[in-house]
Amino acid sequence: MPTELDNLKLRLREFAKERDWDQFHSPKNFSMAMIVECAELVEHFQWLTDDQSKELPADTLKEVRLEMADIFLYLIRLADKLDVNLIDAANDKIKLNALKYPIEKSKGLATKYNKL
Amino acid sequence: MPTELDNLKLRLREFAKERDWDQFHSPKNFSMAMIVECAELVEHFQWLTDDQSKELPADTLKEVRLEMADIFLYLIRLADKLDVNLIDAANDKIKLNALKYPIEKSKGLATKYNKL
Amino acid sequence: MPTELDNLKLRLREFAKERDWDQFHSPKNFSMAMIVECAELVEHFQWLTDDQSKELPADTLKEVRLEMADIFLYLIRLADKLDVNLIDAANDKIKLNALKYPIEKSKGLATKYNKL
Amino acid sequence: MPTELDNLKLRLREFAKERDWDQFHSPKNFSMAMIVECAELVEHFQWLTDDQSKELPADTLKEVRLEMADIFLYLIRLADKLDVNLIDAANDKIKLNALKYPIEKSKGLATKYNKL
Numbered sequence: 001m002p003t004e005l006d007n008l009k010l011r012l013r014e015f016a017k018e019r020d021w022d023q024f025h026s027p028k029n030f031s032m033a034m035i036v037e038c039a040e041l042v043e044h045f046q047w048l049t050d051d052q053s054k055e056l057p058a059d060t061l062k063e064v065r066l067e068m069a070d071i072f073l074y075l076i077r078l079a080d081k082l083d084v085n086l087i088d089a090a091n092d093k094i095k096l097n098a099l100k101y102p103i104e105k106s107k108g109l110a111t112k113y114n115k116l
Numbered sequence: 117m118p119t120e121l122d123n124l125k126l127r128l129r130e131f132a133k134e135r136d137w138d139q140f141h142s143p144k145n146f147s148m149a150m151i152v153e154c155a156e157l158v159e160h161f162q163w164l165t166d167d168q169s170k171e172l173p174a175d176t177l178k179e180v181r182l183e184m185a186d187i188f189l190y191l192i193r194l195a196d197k198l199d200v201n202l203i204d205a206a207n208d209k210i211k212l213n214a215l216k217y218p219i220e221k222s223k224g225l226a227t228k229y230n231k232l
Numbered sequence: 233m234p235t236e237l238d239n240l241k242l243r244l245r246e247f248a249k250e251r252d253w254d255q256f257h258s259p260k261n262f263s264m265a266m267i268v269e270c271a272e273l274v275e276h277f278q279w280l281t282d283d284q285s286k287e288l289p290a291d292t293l294k295e296v297r298l299e300m301a302d303i304f305l306y307l308i309r310l311a312d313k314l315d316v317n318l319i320d321a322a323n324d325k326i327k328l329n330a331l332k333y334p335i336e337k338s339k340g341l342a343t344k345y346n347k348l
Numbered sequence: 349m350p351t352e353l354d355n356l357k358l359r360l361r362e363f364a365k366e367r368d369w370d371q372f373h374s375p376k377n378f379s380m381a382m383i384v385e386c387a388e389l390v391e392h393f394q395w396l397t398d399d400q401s402k403e404l405p406a407d408t409l410k411e412v413r414l415e416m417a418d419i420f421l422y423l424i425r426l427a428d429k430l431d432v433n434l435i436d437a438a439n440d441k442i443k444l445n446a447l448k449y450p451i452e453k454s455k456g457l458a459t460k461y462n463k464l
Contacts (some may be wrong), residue, residue: 266419284376303419313402323356326360
């Protein structure tokens, strides 16, 4: 049975095909497009305090939600192009992070693993 | 029934809780962490040609896959903090994009919607 | 008389030429390299509070200083490739910003000009 | 005698002071603002080929030039806040790069120093 991610992948494939956009959709270009969307997310937060970023006004949250969607869509497209299963990759990464950040060493610290 | 994304969300929540990391996990800080991961992805592609980016060596692809996982994990965490359903947001965004990029106007063009 | 920026431009030109690197140095690739360096700067600040970011430990400041240098060097190289005079561009931009952000409208506000 | 960079630094200091903006201008926030500007630069190039990025239409170049100015201005402001001399930092970084990328090892290669 197709998952939610599978469905999005197929919709996006069709979207690009209908517009003849695959000619632009190299992994290199997707990495650029994704960081551009990510920066549009960052822009919403750049002058906010930490606390303000937790209590976004409704209209900002609406915009932030759509920036997140943009990042997600490019991530799904890139995964499709590179034949990466995002769920498997995410689970693998959590396991690696658990090794890099053992609870006893990293508790309460924002220190990068190579400086722990 | 919990979806794949729900499961990842819960694993990540637990991961942060065990390490007492929620104190650092404001939406503002997540946006920064996410763009840092995104840049690590970009770094893999920065000196490659378009064609080279489509034919990554196995070891590069392995690293790229884990950078993608990093972005995905931060996106899931941010969505959890802001109470955003990523699948719904993605579907909403695809609908908006279909309006911004009608097939007849955008076919074969990489032009931004506001310049179409 | 050559300025400080002129001298840096010429040193960097020579550096690239000696290494036969101009083949990689398209404006597109420079934009990617520059954002990667910028993210390395962001990484230093991502989990810090605002106040902590104002009082960096000496070793962090040393690293931050070199990340800033990286961004600066790519900016100078890109300006060289695109035949842009950075000082003139900066002065032009300050004038534009003064029009976009009149003192009486923007005083004490971090609001973007199009929402003022 | 004040240099071109000194003059820009002083103009920007005054610009912020008149608008009471120093309250927002932490190094953390500047790193975010700078990467946002950098992404606006990337956006201009994301769907272009390498060759197209070398032959920008006049109106694109005009926009690109101002994005470069934005990055430069934030870099100068951050340097002011952190008391960093950008010219000295740039010269130091070029020397470090010469050690990381000896001509004989890096000639014609875009390989990162730690993989040379």
